[in-house]
Amino acid sequence: MGKNSGKIARFNPNSYRRNSTSNKAVYTHELEVPQIDRPLRHVHCNSVTLEHVKVDYIVLQALKRSLKYSFRQMDFLYCMLNVNNQAEFAYLLREWNVQELSFAHCNWPENSEFYSISDKLFEFNPQLQHVSISFDKVTNIKISDTTLKKWASCTSWPRSFILHNVKSEITHEGVAAVISSYVAQARAKRDKVFGSTILWNFGVVNTSLDWLTRELTSLEPHIRYLKQIPHGIHLKIQVCPTVPALHVRLVFAYRSLRVLKKNISLPTVLATL
Numbered sequence: 044m045g046k047n048s049g050k051i052a053r054f055n056p057n058s059y060r061r062n063s064t065s066n067k068a069v070y071t072h073e074l075e076v077p078q079i080d081r082p083l084r085h086v087h088c089n090s091v092t093l094e095h096v097k098v099d100y101i102v103l104q105a106l107k108r109s110l111k112y113s114f115r116q117m118d119f120l121y122c123m124l125n126v127n128n129q130a131e132f133a134y135l136l137r138e139w140n141v142q143e144l145s146f147a148h149c150n151w152p153e154n155s156e157f158y159s160i161s162d163k164l165f166e167f168n169p170q171l172q173h174v175s176i177s178f179d180k181v182t183n184i185k186i187s188d189t190t191l192k193k194w195a196s197c198t199s200w201p202r203s204f205i206l207h208n209v210k211s212e213i214t215h216e217g218v219a220a221v222i223s224s225y226v227a228q229a230r231a232k233r234d235k236v237f238g239s240t241i242l243w244n245f246g247v248v249n250t251s252l253d254w255l256t257r258e259l260t261s262l263e264p265h266i267r268y269l270k271q272i273p274h275g276i277h278l279k280i281q282v283c284p285t286v287p288a289l290h291v292r293l294v295f296a297y298r299s300l301r302v303l304k305k306n307i308s309l310p311t312v313l314a315t316l
Contacts, residue, residue, distance in 0.1 A: 083109035090116035090143075097123040103135060113140035124151045124160075133167035141168070145175040150182075161185035169199055177207040181247060184209055188217030195224035202238055206246030210296065215250035218293065219258035222280060225289050226265055229282035244292040251297040252276065 091114055096102060098119070103126060117136065124146075126132050136144065146160060160176060162185065176184070186206075191213060194200035200221060225241065255276075259266065267279040267288070275294035281287075 079105055079109050084111050086110075087112050088114050090114060090118065091139075092118040092120065093122055094120040095122065097125055099125045100127070103132065107135060107138075110139060113138075115141070116143040117141045117145075119146045119149050121147070122149045124149055129161055129163040130167065133164045136164070137168050137170065140170060142170055143173040144168075144171055145177075147175070147177045148179055150178075162187055162189045165190045166193065169197065171201050173203045174201050175203070175205040175207075176209055176246075177205075178209060181208050181210050184211055187212035188214055188220070191217035191221040195220040198224055198228045200224070200241075201243075203242045205242070205244045207244070209246035211246055211248060213245055213248045213250075215248070215255040215258045218245060218248065218250070218255060218291070219262075222259070222262060222278075222289065222291065226262055226280065226282060229286040232286065238287055240287045241289045242292075243289070247294045247296050249296050251295050255293075255295075 091106075091110065093102075096119075117139070165171065165186070166189075184206075221243075259278075262280065265280050265282050267281055270277045272292065273294070275292065278289075278291040280289040280291065
């Protein structure tokens with residue numbers, strides 16, 4: 044297998060399959076969990092995918108022994124997350140220097156005390172640049188203002204942070220703090236282009252339009268438009284043309300007292316409060 048190519052994926056409870064590409068040929072290898080250590084310890088790859096895996100202590104230890112090198116992307120597809128140590132899971136992602144992380148259609152045991160997707164995950168992994176978390180139906184996760192305020196204080200945040208069918212513990216305070224951080228950093232780098240457009244979709248947040256607009260009053264000059272989406276809003280914030288725009292989408296857990304018109308400006312919203 045060539046360097047920086049190949050994926051690791053699990054397709055049944057006891058084995059892993061690795062797809063690798065070399066000279067345009069694709070090779071598939073399937074291994075029992077206890078056997079993945081030696082074949083993988085010298086592998087250099089760009090992405091690792093776990094599919095239909097019960098991610099527990101045994102699996103994490105096997106991966107820890109096997110994956111000795113850093114890789115950019117890690118995806119969890121249809122996995123059961125059943126680990127009783129938040130810090131260990133989060134630390135492994137940092138050890139591998141994962142920068143792109145996604146969870147799609149995953150779940151965890153009922154009454155589990157451990158949620159793999161929590162503030163702890165982001166506390167240990169400031170290097171994350173792209174995060175996507177998606178469920179088939181609205182699911183509660185333990186991400187709160189703590190994460191957003193940490194990003195704000197460090198002026199370091201993911202370029203994309205996408206929560207689909209996710210209800211978190213995020214409120215208007217966390218959203219306003221991280222948006223304010225973006226504006227402050229954009230002002231400081233007014234003459235420099237830093238990266239590409241930023242997209243944050245915070246899913247369902249514990250706030251309403253009324254509370255959020257009060258928090259965003261001071262940022263009014265930089266809000267280019269405020270557009271209504273089903274049960275929520277889409278904001279575009281841009282300090283100047285040389286700085287990439289920030290797009291923020293969120294759904295409100297609490298209904299607003301008002302119904303927005305399309306592309307309404309923030310001053311118009313504030314005037315009705």
